[in-house]
Amino acid sequence: MNNNDLTSNIKKVLVIFLLLFIGLISYIGYFQLFKASSIAARPENKRLWVKRNQVTRGVIYDRNKNVLAKTVEKTELNQKRQYPGGESFAHIVGYVDPAYGLAGLESKFDEELIKYDVINASIDALLSKLNFKEEFNNRTKSQEKKGNDLVTTLDWDIQKAAFDALGNNKGAVVALNPKTGEVLASVSKPSYDTNNLSEIWKDVNTDEEGKPLINRATSGIYPPGSTFKVITTASALENIQGITSKNFRIRGKLSSIKLNP
Numbered sequence: 001m002n003n004n005d006l007t008s009n010i011k012k013v014l015v016i017f018l019l020l021f022i023g024l025i026s027y028i029g030y031f032q033l034f035k036a037s038s039i040a041a042r043p044e045n046k047r048l049w050v051k052r053n054q055v056t057r058g059v060i061y062d063r064n065k066n067v068l069a070k071t072v073e074k075t076e077l078n079q080k081r082q083y084p085g086g087e088s089f090a091h092i093v094g095y096v097d098p099a100y101g102l103a104g105l106e107s108k109f110d111e112e113l114i115k116y117d118v119i120n121a122s123i124d125a126l127l128s129k130l131n132f133k134e135e136f137n138n139r140t141k142s143q144e145k146k147g148n149d150l151v152t153t154l155d156w157d158i159q160k161a162a163f164d165a166l167g168n169n170k171g172a173v174v175a176l177n178p179k180t181g182e183v184l185a186s187v188s189k190p191s192y193d194t195n196n197l198s199e200i201w202k203d204v205n206t207d208e209e210g211k212p213l214i215n216r217a218t219s220g221i222y223p224p225g226s227t228f229k230v231i232t233t234a235s236a237l238e239n240i241q242g243i244t245s246k247n248f249r250i251r252g253k254l255s256s257i258k259l260n261p
Contacts, residue, residue, distance in 0.1 A: 058113040058147040066156040087191040088163035091215040095194040114147040153182035162187045172217035188216040
């Protein structure tokens with residue numbers, strides 16, 4: 001092999017190594033710039049759960065300060081949450097669990113529920129340091145970090161009434177305040193108890209007939225049906241004179257309809 005062949009082969013090897021190096025840098029750069037945040041946020045990321053559990057999750061309330069979710073026990077990798085509303089609030093409140101991830105309001109407001117108020121904590125720590133006796137007595141205690149609480153527009157009584165009224169039927173009930181758009185109740189059935197996920201998960205996850213994990217209030221495909229009658233009735237009351245005393249023939253039968261404006 002002459003020198004020209006040797007030089008040519010060395011150049012080819014260098015080109016190959018250069019291409020591989022560019023490919024490696026591009027691969028790492030792509031994940032760092034575009035995929036890092038989504039990968040870090042994956043439920044199976046144990047480091048994320050450790051970071052999340054450094055702060056005690058905030059309490060979730062209804063509009064009247066009835067507790068919908070609270071932490072009753074905390075470890076390094078998990079916080080045992082208690083859901084007093086049980087099945088009636090399962091889909092709207094959701095759950096948080098290292099094995100099954102997050103759902104509902106627990107997922108939507110996860111960052112707020114674990115957001116630690118550093119400013120207020122620093123002020124409390126400063127005031128505590130000014131009290132030397134208290135500071136000395138608490139020298140071995142670690143400061144408890146508490147996330148923000150969440151007050152929803154849900155109403156405990158309306159939610160329970162809607163849940164009971166739906167009975168054993170499959171479907172959803174949503175109650176709104178028409179003046180403000182506030183969600184007063186959001187029910188989906190079949191439901192499940194979020195307090196016992198580890199015990200019931202296999203059953204609810206394999207129930208192909210009932211599909212209890214589906215939130216029918218947000219993911220169900222239902223026609224508007226009789227809900228649209230509210231609009232037509234309101235229009236009739238406003239625009240048709242004497243509508244409250246008129247008779248209408250429905251399906252061949254004479255029916256008397258009384259509308260109270």
